[in-house]
Amino acid sequence: MKKCVLAYSGGLDTSVILGWLIEQGYEVICVYVDLGQPCEDREATLEKARNCGAKKAILVDVREELCRDYAFPAMQWQARYEGTYLLGTSIARPLISKVCVDLAHAEGATVFAHGSTGKGNDQCRFQLAAEAIDPSIEVLAPWRIEAFRARFPGRKELIEFCEEKSIPVKASKAKPYSSDENCLHTSYEAGLLEELDTDGYELVDFGMSVSPQQAADAVETVRIEFESGVPVRLNGEPLPSHEMVLKLNEIGGRNGIGRIDILENRLVGMKSRGVYEAPGMTLLYESHRFIEQLTLDRDLVHLRDRLSPEFAESVYYGFWYCAKMDALLAFIREAQQPVTGSVELNLYKGNILVKSRESSESLYDAAIASMEGGGSYDQTDAEGFLRILGLPLRVQGGVRPRE
Numbered sequence: 001m002k003k004c005v006l007a008y009s010g011g012l013d014t015s016v017i018l019g020w021l022i023e024q025g026y027e028v029i030c031v032y033v034d035l036g037q038p039c040e041d042r043e044a045t046l047e048k049a050r051n052c053g054a055k056k057a058i059l060v061d062v063r064e065e066l067c068r069d070y071a072f073p074a075m076q077w078q079a080r081y082e083g084t085y086l087l088g089t090s091i092a093r094p095l096i097s098k099v100c101v102d103l104a105h106a107e108g109a110t111v112f113a114h115g116s117t118g119k120g121n122d123q124c125r126f127q128l129a130a131e132a133i134d135p136s137i138e139v140l141a142p143w144r145i146e147a148f149r150a151r152f153p154g155r156k157e158l159i160e161f162c163e164e165k166s167i168p169v170k171a172s173k174a175k176p177y178s179s180d181e182n183c184l185h186t187s188y189e190a191g192l193l194e195e196l197d198t199d200g201y202e203l204v205d206f207g208m209s210v211s212p213q214q215a216a217d218a219v220e221t222v223r224i225e226f227e228s229g230v231p232v233r234l235n236g237e238p239l240p241s242h243e244m245v246l247k248l249n250e251i252g253g254r255n256g257i258g259r260i261d262i263l264e265n266r267l268v269g270m271k272s273r274g275v276y277e278a279p280g281m282t283l284l285y286e287s288h289r290f291i292e293q294l295t296l297d298r299d300l301v302h303l304r305d306r307l308s309p310e311f312a313e314s315v316y317y318g319f320w321y322c323a324k325m326d327a328l329l330a331f332i333r334e335a336q337q338p339v340t341g342s343v344e345l346n347l348y349k350g351n352i353l354v355k356s357r358e359s360s361e362s363l364y365d366a367a368i369a370s371m372e373g374g375g376s377y378d379q380t381d382a383e384g385f386l387r388i389l390g391l392p393l394r395v396q397g398g399v400r401p402r403e
Contacts, residue, residue: 036183
């Protein structure tokens with residue numbers, strides 16, 4: 001009997017896939033990768049998998065690793081796919097694949113199965129990561145199998161299968177949208193959100209944040225400290241990476257921070273609408289940028305910003321375990337060495353306003369920058385500087401006069 005590791009959430013799709021894999025003759029090991037999904041009973045999910053026929057059901061807690069080794073490097077890159085999306089789902093998928101492939105090795109399994117559809121980005125992220133880690137692993141995606149799709153053309157058939165197999169699922173035959181959660185963010189898509197005249201902010205029942213309109217009518221101040229680009233203290237309290245994100249989710253969430261509604265270009269070629277909330281990571285991105293403004297020189301920041309879309313695309317497309325990503329991660333580790341300091345932010349009804357910032361690595365010199373007289377900057381020097389800077393323009397203007 002062939003052994004298969006299934007990335008298992010306990011939701012409708014992976015519950016059906018577990019039953020289907022058993023029907024196909026697989027010995028299934030279910031792996032629940034704990035990414036900080038809120039409001040889920042971990043032990044009940046594992047017990048459900050065992051009761052439904054899984055040979056084993058294993059939980060692997062990677063919350064700290066997700067934040068420290070995946071999300072924080074993305075933040076250091078200021079990585080936003082298409083300038084907006086903070087990659088909360090994308091960044092977690094290669095880690096899920098790594099956990100599943102490692103467990104496949106430990107359990108003697110040769111197949112890695114997942115519940116992603118053939119239309120989405122996640123299938124790419126799971127498979128590219130798994131095959132990069134182990135080129136011999138067989139990746140099984142039932143939604144790409146025609147016979148599976150014919151048997152389960154919609155939610156109605158999925159639910160009927162669960163009823164037939166006595167698989168307990170919390171699902172209705174009509175659902176206004178789907179969601180995916182971890183400690184970094186929650187994403188909402190599909191269903192009524194596919195209609196562009198639907199107000200996503202009104203439709204979605206957000207789980208991590210209140211709306212800016214519902215946030216308190218008062219300013220809340222938060223202080224975040226960084227060491228070499230890593231957030232290490234919140235309001236003076238040292239925190240590990242995962243707890244930092246959780247606490248900032250609470251703070252940002254109650255102040256209406258971090259909601260977006262975007263149309264994005266999927267790797268498979270179609271446009272897709274997504275509504276996202278990421279209160280904690282939004283605060284970290286903004287506070288990190290303020291410390292960088294103090295501590296990094298112009299050319300380095302501009303180089304990072306030119307490469308940032310490349311990094312974001314690589315994450316979004318699923319190319320985490322590759323030579324280019326290795327080089328990009330090495331670059332950002334070196335570039336972030338001086339990004340040390342603290343920033344105070346005022347939060348008010350969805351707005352993030354910098355109150356103060358300081359750093360022992362600050363490159364800001366008030367005496368040089370002051371518009372008042374004195375200081376070490378001699379404005380007379382600008383005369384020669386501009387003569388040299390403008391030389392090509394004067395030559396071109398003499399040869400090709402502009403009218």
